[in-house]
Amino acid sequence: MSNTGRVELIHARRGEILTLVRHHGELPVVELSKLLGVSEVTVRSDLAALAQTGQVRRTRGGVRLPTPGHGESPLEQTQHTHTAAKRRIGREAAGLIQHGETVILDVGSTTTEVARALPLTLRNVTVVTNGLNIALELERLPNVRVIVTGGTLRPLQHSLVSPYALDVLRQVNADRLFLGCNGISAQGVTNANHEEAEIKRAMVAQSREVVVVADHSKLGHVSRAHVADASQVAILITSRGGAPLPITLSDALPDIRIV
Structure with a gap:
């Protein structure tokens, strides 16, 4: 797979993580791993990137949406x-x-x-x-x-x-x-x-x-x-x-x- 293809795949997977978290409110890493069909290591890497940009908040063993009131994200x-x-x-x-x-x-x-x-x-x-x-x-x-x-x-x-x-x-x-x-x-x-x-x-x-x-x-x-x-x-x-x-x-x- 080309570098462009890999980047698009990562973006698509992280988008699915956001959709699942918005739907459920909070999810453990092990559950996300099963739903996405990827390793827990991959999920944790994605969550770290999403948390860094403020789109999710890490919990013990999982992830949830950030505190309400900070919902607007930069266009980039x-x-x-x-x-x-x-x-x-x-x-x-x-x-x-x-x-x-x-x-x-x-x-x-x-x-x-x-x-x-x-x-x-x-x-x-x-x-x-x-x-x-x-x-x-x-x-x-x-x-x-x-x-x-x-x-x-x-x-x-x-x-x-x-x-x-x-x-x-x-x-x-x-x-x-x-x-x-x-x-x-x-x-x-x-x-x-x-x-x-x-x-x-x-x-x-x-x-x-x-x-x-x-x-x-x-x-x-x-x-x-x-x-x-x-x-x-x-x-x-x-x-x-x-x-x-x-x-x-x-x-x-x-x-x-x-x-």
């Missing part, structure tokens, strides 16, 4: 979690964009994959974003006009928030919004940061169609700040995970696409 960290799933979601979402459309692209690691998946063949498309890294990703597309909202920089996500970001968004009438989140449930879309949630709510208000892009680890979770009701979401694009799709979520959303 989240982009290495469920990487393959986010790429699939990004490709599916990018396929929805048509020539001549105006779209809003929210911040986040999954929406970044949407930007990366946009084809060079797109014509006369305008993308409005509050993500500095996303704007840079879109520079490669010669026929896509990129509008950056402006505002105050949040280095954690390379995102722009108020003041000023809201003023720009209120001038936009978008065909569709690709919305990231920290949780989506029957209660709706939620986010870990209140400043970003305010911007996301404005994006929802200015868009004809809301497409939520969220990997399976976000399903059924409720984070700190409300962004949108489930009734405001037209499409959810997500990935296959260990646990089945929550029934309440299936009932609440009209169009769920699992890739």
